[in-house]
Amino acid sequence: MSAVKPHAMTRNFRKHETIFRAGDRAGCLYEVVKGSLFVYRLLDDGRRQVVDFVRAGDICGFTDGPEHSSTCEALEAATLLSHERCGLAANPELQDRLLRQIDQRVASLHDHAVALGRKTAAERVATLLMRLVSTNGPGHCPAPEKKGAAVKIHMPMTRGEVADYLGLSLETVCRTLTDMERHGLIAIGQRRGEIKIANLCRLCFVAKTDVCGRD
Amino acid sequence: MSAVKPHAMTRNFRKHETIFRAGDRAGCLYEVVKGSLFVYRLLDDGRRQVVDFVRAGDICGFTDGPEHSSTCEALEAATLLSHERCGLAANPELQDRLLRQIDQRVASLHDHAVALGRKTAAERVATLLMRLVSTNGPGHCPAPEKKGAAVKIHMPMTRGEVADYLGLSLETVCRTLTDMERHGLIAIGQRRGEIKIANLCRLCFVAKTDVCGRD
DNA sequence: CGACATGTTGAGCCTGTTCAATAAACGTGG
């Protein structure tokens, strides 16, 4: 009903399609309905930092100033709801969701800063794997009912993308995953993006996420 | 007038006083009127990451879940407005300010992620110095009217705090600052926290902030 | 099936760390 969501528009994106580019005029906020995106920045010499993963339920498109300073790309096929910023005032229901999103986004970005600033390569990789498990937001044990159980996860990004997210080199990500497999922490499937975590709690311990220790 | 700001309360904090601690129940948002704060997280082994600096006009206290996962401390004497979260719905004027803050906070956290993940020690230090110059938000040249001019700044934090913000060791921060002084980029004052930037554009170039290159 | 992208592994190097000693600045009380 257009009365409820005055300026919302649904759009589908394929893997690797661009949602917005650094420099684009920033008129919209994007709400992920299905799939996932990632947001990155580039330095002129080509260095890249993935600053956020955005998943179903999350909102992105935030930017200071009239233009985007980051680029946003679909990590896998995704469905988005785009909301005109100018229609925000007239949409208190979206405002509500937006306010709830802030806490999640900020918490996620804080987690990321801790990983980038103070964690070792193994801790960073483990942290990411744990994040990929969690269906609940961060800050909750991803699977409290199956502590210590084995879980299969899908990692939709390449080693290079993981590296650029974790502030590591592609090779270090590779080596770290191989090491984890050697130590029996995970099993890397033959199909790309398939990883089996042998023991959640053990991985959580390596990640130093502090989440397991909270209860 | 209590009708305008139903649940707001002004409080003063001295340098190093704690605003909230990790684990505290998160009932309030804090708006900085004067001074500045910093927000950090600790790992159990003592590693610390400062995840955000919060300055006049900024809002902090965001957290996923019912408890704070970070600690917030006054960097220098500060005046804060605390707003009960439960009163937010009844305060559209604050909601507006809050929505505008999101863009700034997220942009600042993204900048920080780029620094932590992909910048060298010198680039990180330069980036911080540039941030301390800017009275305008990030994403704008801090002083477009005096490109290339000398500027005096006040750095209210210790080397250790800078290090924990930039994901470096205290010693590296020291050495980097000394190097910059040797190269004539900055002059470190005899009084603590006093730094003179010899040439803004040169420092901006070292910071690889991309801000100077935008126009 | 073949071409191309992605992933894995190795060797040597470099940036930033750690540990340790010294120096400078601050604040307090006389």
Next chain:
DNA sequence: CCACGTTTATTGAACAGGCTCAACATGTCG
């Protein structure tokens, strides 16, 4: 205002984690 203890800053030397460059293997998709 100065002496003294404490905190913060600086500098040096050796080490190490992660990077770079390079070769090779494995998947994937047309």
